[in-house]
Amino acid sequence: MFRNNYDNDSVTFSPQGRIFQVEYAAEAVKQGSVVVGIASKTHAVLVAIKRNAEELSSYQKKLFQIDEHVGIAIAGLTSDARVLSNFMKQQCLGHRLTYSRNMPVRSLVDMIGSKAQINTQHYGKRPYGVGLLVAGVDDSGPHLFEFQPSGMTEEMVAFAIGARSQMARTYLERNLDKFKTSSREELIEHGLRALKESLVQDRELTVENTSIGVVGYVKGDKEGGEEKKKKVEPFQVFDGQDVQRYLELVADDKKDDKDGSGPQPATVADEGEQMEVDAY
Amino acid sequence: MDHRPQAWGRPRDDVYGAYDGSYLNNSGPRTVTQSPVVTGTSVIAIKFKDGIVMAADNLASYGSLARFTDVKRLRTFLGTTVIGFGGDVSDMQFLDRHLEELAVDESYEAEPTIDEDDQEAKKASQLNAGNIYRYLQKLMYQRRNSFDPLWNHILVAGFDSASKPLLGSVDLRGTSFTSPSLATGFGAALAQPIMRKYAATEEDAAKLTREQAVGVIKECMKVLFYRDARSLDRYSIAIVTKDGIELKEDEQLEKQSWAFAERIKGYGTQTV
Numbered sequence: 001m002f003r004n005n006y007d008n009d010s011v012t013f014s015p016q017g018r019i020f021q022v023e024y025a026a027e028a029v030k031q032g033s034v035v036v037g038i039a040s041k042t043h044a045v046l047v048a049i050k051r052n053a054e055e056l057s058s059y060q061k062k063l064f065q066i067d068e069h070v071g072i073a074i075a076g077l078t079s080d081a082r083v084l085s086n087f088m089k090q091q092c093l094g095h096r097l098t099y100s101r102n103m104p105v106r107s108l109v110d111m112i113g114s115k116a117q118i119n120t121q122h123y124g125k126r127p128y129g130v131g132l133l134v135a136g137v138d139d140s141g142p143h144l145f146e147f148q149p150s151g152m153t154e155e156m157v158a159f160a161i162g163a164r165s166q167m168a169r170t171y172l173e174r175n176l177d178k179f180k181t182s183s184r185e186e187l188i189e190h191g192l193r194a195l196k197e198s199l200v201q202d203r204e205l206t207v208e209n210t211s212i213g214v215v216g217y218v219k220g221d222k223e224g225g226e227e228k229k230k231k232v233e234p235f236q237v238f239d240g241q242d243v244q245r246y247l248e249l250v251a252d253d254k255k256d257d258k259d260g261s262g263p264q265p266a267t268v269a270d271e272g273e274q275m276e277v278d279a280y
Numbered sequence: 281m282d283h284r285p286q287a288w289g290r291p292r293d294d295v296y297g298a299y300d301g302s303y304l305n306n307s308g309p310r311t312v313t314q315s316p317v318v319t320g321t322s323v324i325a326i327k328f329k330d331g332i333v334m335a336a337d338n339l340a341s342y343g344s345l346a347r348f349t350d351v352k353r354l355r356t357f358l359g360t361t362v363i364g365f366g367g368d369v370s371d372m373q374f375l376d377r378h379l380e381e382l383a384v385d386e387s388y389e390a391e392p393t394i395d396e397d398d399q400e401a402k403k404a405s406q407l408n409a410g411n412i413y414r415y416l417q418k419l420m421y422q423r424r425n426s427f428d429p430l431w432n433h434i435l436v437a438g439f440d441s442a443s444k445p446l447l448g449s450v451d452l453r454g455t456s457f458t459s460p461s462l463a464t465g466f467g468a469a470l471a472q473p474i475m476r477k478y479a480a481t482e483e484d485a486a487k488l489t490r491e492q493a494v495g496v497i498k499e500c501m502k503v504l505f506y507r508d509a510r511s512l513d514r515y516s517i518a519i520v521t522k523d524g525i526e527l528k529e530d531e532q533l534e535k536q537s538w539a540f541a542e543r544i545k546g547y548g549t550q551t552v
Contacts, residue, residue: 100414101441104405107389139441140405 011123022120022127025076025149029131032075034162035062036194037133038172039144040182043216043233044135046073047191049162049199050209063213063237067092069102069137071213071235075162076130076149084112084128102232105136105143109153117151131161137215137232160194167198185249188212192250205247212238212246316368316431318342320353321510322467323364323435324500325447326475327460327485328493331521332437332447334362335497337505338530339512340369346512352529354516358383361409361438362518362525363416366464367452368431375416375430382407382415409438413448413456421454429453433464437520445520460485463500466508471500490519498534505533506540 006012007020014020035048048062060078065071066088074081091111095103112132119125132147133156144156158179160168171194182190191212196205215235238246282292291299318340325334340348348369355363355376363379365372386407407415413436423429429452440446448458460482461475478496479485488496497517505511513533519526 098415098418099407099411101407101411104389110389138405 009123010120010125010127019120022150025127025129026131028129029076029149029161030163030165032077032131032162033062034160034165034168034195034198035073035075035133036158036160036165036168036172036191037073037135037144037146037156038158038179038182038187038191038194039135039142039156040179040187040216042142043182043184043187043214044137044142044144045184045187045191045215046071046133046135046211046213047188047195048073048211048213049195049205050211052209059208061211063211065213065235065237066108066134066136067096067103068234069215069232070105070108071135071215071237073133073135073213074130075132075165077128078130080128080130081132084115084130084132087115088112102136102138104138104140105134105145106138106155108136109134109145109147112147113151113153115151116147116149120150133159133161135213135215136235137217142216158190158194160198162198164198164200168194171197184214184216185246188214188246189249192246196250205250207240207244207247210243210247212243214238314428316371318347318369319510320351320366320369320372321508322463322465322471322504323353323366323433324463324467324471324475324497324504325364325435325437325461326479326488326493326496327445327447327482328479328488328490329486330445331490331519332362332445333490333493333497333517333519334364334435334437335501335515335517336364336366337501337512337515339510339514341510344510346510349512349514352516354518354527354529355379356518356525356527357412357438358386358406359524360406360520361412361436362520362527363412364435364437364464364518366433366435366467371430371432375419375432375434378419379412408441409436409446409448410440412436412438413446413450413458416450417454417456420450420452424453435462435464437518439520439522443522466510467500467504470504470507474500474503490521494519502533502536505536506538 004020006014007024010019010021033049033051035046037044037046046063050059050062052059063071063073064085066085070092072085088108091108092103116128119127127149129149131149134145134147136143144159146154146156146159146161157176158172160172175190179190192205213235216233217230218233219230320340321337323334323336325332334354336353338350338352339346340351351369353365353372357363357379416434416436420430431452433452434450436448438446446458447462448456449462450456460479461472463471475496479488501515505513515531516529517531
């Protein structure tokens with residue numbers, strides 16, 4: 001049989017110029033259940049499908065609060081996400097202590113980006129097997145970032161990672177123009193619709209398997225005629241019965257999409273298939 | 281003859297005596313900058329209706345010698361915050377370079393956003409006076425805890441994240457507090473009582489006009505020049521408002537009158 005000789009560590013290139021360990025790590029992200037994130041002018045939301053290992057077990061958490069103003073959604077190895085999450089928590093706390101402000105989300109994401117990249121360039125290390133969507137607000141407004149095990153980070157208007165996330169991304173691309181001006185509730189609704197797109201047949205969003213995370217700005221009250229600084233609505237995760245009212249918002253549109261832009265067949269065919277590797 | 285190779289080529293103990301290595305002994309605390317050398321005297325500042333006025337003279341003393349007479353002790357940060365330094369001048373220069381580096385790093389970090397043309401958001405994401413105040417406090421306290429303090433007393437003026445005027449003080453131990461009027465060094469004894477007459481509380485300060493505040497500061501600078509022997513009649517004055525900073529670095533003390541000096545008795549060469 002053919003064996004791939006170039007995937008033993010993350011410092012060796014294949015003759016085609018690929019680093020397989022990094023690609024495998026990206027595969028691990030695709031194994032995780034889907035998470036969707038969207039940012040508007042006032043809010044950033046994360047929605048996720050939780051999975052349970054077996055019927056009798058509880059559902060694995062997908063959304064985590066990092067600091068008052070930041071939360072993450074994870075897809076991939078939960079234990080690797082824990083390391084990143086603890087690191088991010090520490091950085092945010094340290095920044096708050098030394099500067100007395102919310103850590104800018106971009107600096108935070110850049111830090112985990114650099115941290116993850118180092119793992120792809122040192123012998124004996126391995127990349128993190130987890131992808132993140134980081135949602136947060138700082139002094140420059142709400143932000144959504146994507147993080148990949150390769151160390152790549154990118155600011156997004158809306159994005160989805162995890163198993164079958166292409167369907168969700170297709171939905172997001174179709175509705176891209178609406179997000180910027182969407183309200184908090186509309187944003188959650190869009191997130192859930194995107195999530196629905198990527199569900200396998202016969203699966204549904206339930207109060208058990210759906211998680212919603214919201215962070216944003218609430219309008220500060222006017223004081224003495226002078227406009228006060230916008231107040232941060234801290235990152236909050238809704239689970240269980242708390243997501244019921246949001247699920248009801250999107251319960252009816254399974255068949256008939258009201259925009260007429262109904263679900264289209266997935267454009268990417270190779271997802272979920274065996275990835276192609278060099279063999280020598 | 282000493283046959284030990286390690287002794288060859290070295291001064292002979294029987295001729296020169298044993299080598300005294302004590303002055304090479306580096307154990308014990310580091311003693312550089314453990315006391316100020318070239319120093320600046322008071323910095324004073326007062327809040328008014330829509331900002332803060334700060335002033336400090338342009339003198340750097342070497343002990344009682346008026347060594348440098350054109351040292352600017354008010355520095356600006358990102359065009360929104362004024363920082364006034366009293367105390368050691370070399371430590372001030374260190375802090376100035378450090379803050380400059382911080383400003384550059386910050387500008388790079390705050391750069392690209394998804395909404396490129398949102399200048400307001402860009403400005404809001406930069407470090408404000410409240411952030412700098414906290415940062416300096418942590419820095420000074422960290423240095424004092426490593427027994428290598430930065431020998432300064434610093435005033436920070438600008439606007440906090442709620443866009444309210446902020447005037448804060450940080451000393452070489454990291455002690456920090458805010459007040460409607462603040463003064464470092466001799467100013468704490470000589471100028472502070474005068475400023476308190478005009479702005480005892482935040483409410484009083486909020487009633488002061490810009491002209492009144494500048495007047496108070498000028499009056500205080502004059503009193504300081506009269507009574508502080510380490511001061512100068514050339515000074516810098518900065519006015520911080522929402523529109524930015526007006527910094528004048530070569531002001532001359534006006535309308536001096538030394539008539540009162542004749543009546544001062546009790547020291548010096550006088551016999552009566």
